Amino acid sequence: MKVNTQSVNFVADQKLLNFVQSRMDKLDLFYDRVVRSEVYLKVENTSAKENKIAEIELHIPKDRIVVKKQCKSFEEAVDSACNSLERMLVKRKEKMRAQTL
Numbered sequence: 001m002k003v004n005t006q007s008v009n010f011v012a013d014q015k016l017l018n019f020v021q022s023r024m025d026k027l028d029l030f031y032d033r034v035v036r037s038e039v040y041l042k043v044e045n046t047s048a049k050e051n052k053i054a055e056i057e058l059h060i061p062k063d064r065i066v067v068k069k070q071c072k073s074f075e076e077a078v079d080s081a082c083n084s085l086e087r088m089l090v091k092r093k094e095k096m097r098a099q100t101l
Contacts, residue, residue, distance in 0.1 A: 001025065001034050008042040012074075016041075019075055023082050027058070031089035035059045041074055054078045058085060060092075 003024045005017055020039055027034060038057040045051070054077035055068040067084045071077040 001028055002036040003039060004036065005039045005041065008040060009045075010041075010043050012041060016074055020078055023078055024056075027082065027085060027089065030086050031060070031093055033060055034089075035061065039078070041078075044070070052077050054081050056081045056085060058089075065089075 001024060003021050005012065005020050020041075024037055024039065027037075036059050038059075040053075040055040040057075042053040042055070043051060044053055050070055050072050052072065052074050053068065053070045054074060055066065056078070058065040065085065065088055067081045067088075069077045069081040069084070071080060
């Protein structure tokens, strides 16, 4: 899957980008028809500790799924967003199977 990662208000290091790529590649196990994904990593300017935002947009045939999570670290936010996407993709796949029966 093609993953386009954009960091807003900061420069992402290669270690973070590799983590995002590897985590997004795992989504192919749940739904293999993902065309591409956009990952936006943002830092919110607040005094709160949970100021790291990961927004993931998945493009699948005839639809688009967007998940946005805010956590203490980017790794935690990406992991949480990917867990949500996994659940959504499994549901979508089950619905498709039910329709074909």
